[in-house]
Amino acid sequence: MMNAEIIAVGSELLLGQIANTNAKFISNQLAELGVNVYYHTVVGDNGIRLDQAITIAESRADLIIFSGGLGPTKDDLTKETIAKHLSVELMYNQAALHSIEAFFNRLNRPMTENNRKQALVLNGSKVLVNHHGMAPGMIYEQEGRTYILLPGPPKELEPMFQFEAKPFLAKKVGGYETIKSLVLRFYGIGEAELEHKIEDLLDAQENPTIAPLASDGEVTLRITAKANSEIEAAKLISSAKTAILERVGDFQYGIDDDSLTSKAAELLMEKGLTISAAESLTAGLFQSELAEIPGISSTLVGGIVTYTEQAKIHQLGVAQEVIERHGVVSKECAMEMAVRVKQKFGTDIGVGLTGAAGPEMHDGQPVGTVWIAIVLNDEEPVAYQLKLSGMRNTNRLRAVKSTMNYLIKILKQLP
Amino acid sequence: MMNAEIIAVGSELLLGQIANTNAKFISNQLAELGVNVYYHTVVGDNGIRLDQAITIAESRADLIIFSGGLGPTKDDLTKETIAKHLSVELMYNQAALHSIEAFFNRLNRPMTENNRKQALVLNGSKVLVNHHGMAPGMIYEQEGRTYILLPGPPKELEPMFQFEAKPFLAKKVGGYETIKSLVLRFYGIGEAELEHKIEDLLDAQENPTIAPLASDGEVTLRITAKANSEIEAAKLISSAKTAILERVGDFQYGIDDDSLTSKAAELLMEKGLTISAAESLTAGLFQSELAEIPGISSTLVGGIVTYTEQAKIHQLGVAQEVIERHGVVSKECAMEMAVRVKQKFGTDIGVGLTGAAGPEMHDGQPVGTVWIAIVLNDEEPVAYQLKLSGMRNTNRLRAVKSTMNYLIKILKQLP
Structure with a gap:
């Protein structure tokens, strides 16, 4: 069983300019994996305070997930602080450097030197590709602890977590090779009534898990299966879906990103x-x-x-x-x-x-x-x-x- | 100069069901007062972990603001944990008890015994009236530190902070009797351009402060004045407003809650x-x-x-x-x-x-x-x-x- 802490780095959070929606997203994803989250911490762009926050997190968590502070400016010091804290070197990652250069080429703009900094990664880390921005993420393991570094912008962080960090954790936590989700969308039925109609399915859930969520008059059920192959995961999801829709199929209007x-x-x-x-x-x-x-x-x-x-x-x-x-x-x-x-x-x-x-x-x-x-x-x-x-x-x-x-x-x- | 930490209590935050918008709100308000916020912490409905979070916060902050965990259920244990931590008794507050009873009378529903728990306050604390719910807030001071306890629902927390805790802090931080804000709303001008046109005013700001914010194509300027009387505060705001509108009045369409x-x-x-x-x-x-x-x-x-x-x-x-x-x-x-x-x-x-x-x-x-x-x-x-x-x-x-x-x-x- 893993215990996680999420550390968000960024003074804009402490100034109240934005809410920590990254912690919400990551927590929600970790709940699906059965990983306990005991603390969220927010700290500003300050190396000393970040270092102290890491020390505290290490005393109470074995999975520490960082968001933010991987960018090109001198305010961005998450990986530098972690490198120093763990006594690991930062090395240029050629693939990341290449994709940053390609990014500037596409924009037809010269790449300033500070952008190279984004290609620095912790030596020995698994590098997570950023398909929606420049700064790569990282997974680093040391002394039984896992450190995951993710970029701050939600549109970069969310897919990186979902498609790269989450499968890594699914394997680590449960020994599973893959994790797949399907969202069923309902309208015209309240959350309580829907839950009541599938109470036994909710009580018996293990793998796949079934998580209800209500908002704006709609109710969704997220079915998440962990398995050792894509086919096995799809089968698990499909049979849960069938069982659910037998009871409440009349109220289902769509799946996943449908509205x-x-x-x-x-x-x-x-x-x-x-x-x-x-x-x-x-x-x-x-x-x-x-x-x-x-x-x-x-x-x-x-x-x-x-x-x-x-x-x-x-x-x-x-x-x-x-x-x-x-x-x-x-x-x-x-x-x-x-x-x-x-x-x-x-x-x-x-x-x-x-x-x-x-x-x-x-x-x-x-x-x-x-x-x-x-x-x-x-x-x-x-x-x-x-x-x-x-x-x-x-x-x-x-x-x-x-x-x-x-x-x-x-x-x-x-x- | 005060250093603050905001501790949000609630397992729903750690499960990723909601984002910590209370910390965003409070941080934004504290920035106006010139209070530094160095950390946000989120902890679940767990007395031991909350107690540890308080100990850590005391090591790095002299103002600790709590949100959540003041309700009637046994999951709500913020004030109980703080009382134990500070070795202070919890006492029934007659005014709060009265208003909880009145609340149930209005709904024409019997008040269950556990609701009385909401009227328990830290002995010796300044009680903050909840105009939008049942649980009162509290301000408690001990050994040079200030502890502020606020209810979790934003519609209860926000007015309580703004109208009760904020004036208390304005006085404590700057010796001021009152603090007032006016928001000027602009459209048709970018944030950078607006800031450029009033750059000298922004650079010279002290009291009142002028805080720009941009979203959805609109730009706002929040003018906040601290003063010893309402009249003095209104004068400070008025003269800042005049100076700003002389430059960019053409783009102003409204104030405060206007859209x-x-x-x-x-x-x-x-x-x-x-x-x-x-x-x-x-x-x-x-x-x-x-x-x-x-x-x-x-x-x-x-x-x-x-x-x-x-x-x-x-x-x-x-x-x-x-x-x-x-x-x-x-x-x-x-x-x-x-x-x-x-x-x-x-x-x-x-x-x-x-x-x-x-x-x-x-x-x-x-x-x-x-x-x-x-x-x-x-x-x-x-x-x-x-x-x-x-x-x-x-x-x-x-x-x-x-x-x-x-x-x-x-x-x-x-x-």
């Missing part, structure tokens, strides 16, 4: 269907979210924001009678909006969104009441009601997410 | 002007951002998302000739969009937004080219060009921010 929006956009493009929307409480947010996806112009034609009742009637053509009889926050109004915008824009799908976002009641309806209508081709429009309990903008965002989710369900059923 | 959107919405409502928008690359984001502001329905009527060329022509009525001659990413098309949507929706102001968000060129225009047009009443439309260099969604967001900024400038000039 509700990317999944809805992907299905729209795959099915070759065009879409338009009429939005009231969301005021364009549904369309704007779809427009985040490159290539969406093949399916998203446009739509109307009808924030006021007059706009609904005059711009969209919602019948005044419908509004008089049912109000603007109603199933009937949402359905009219969907049908009218589809007609107007000549699309295959029309979406209508209306509701009371808050902070005050709207048209006699309590805050959080939302009606979503979707009409596809010549079919009857379908409508869904939400009763949300968040603040104004959470409700607006939740309304959009739910619309994406209903759209995904409808599109998935098409041939 | 470009809230400021634009505030001015629209104040002037009693209605608005509509026709959006292409932003696909509804401009309208959706405005709709984040409660009460906006008095001014935002609605608008059209014209994502395709056909939608621009058929739904909005942009002349085909304009598109043929100038393209959809052009000054002329943006102006037509603004004028047409204003006419259609019968509003006082019309906004047109078109451009190439990326990742590919659009209509022959390079990625990042954006045209924004605004038309007010019977005036000629005005148009602005942006050349952005971000990724697709950064460009879309930047286009919306710039539109808000131009709108603010136009509205500010009105009587």
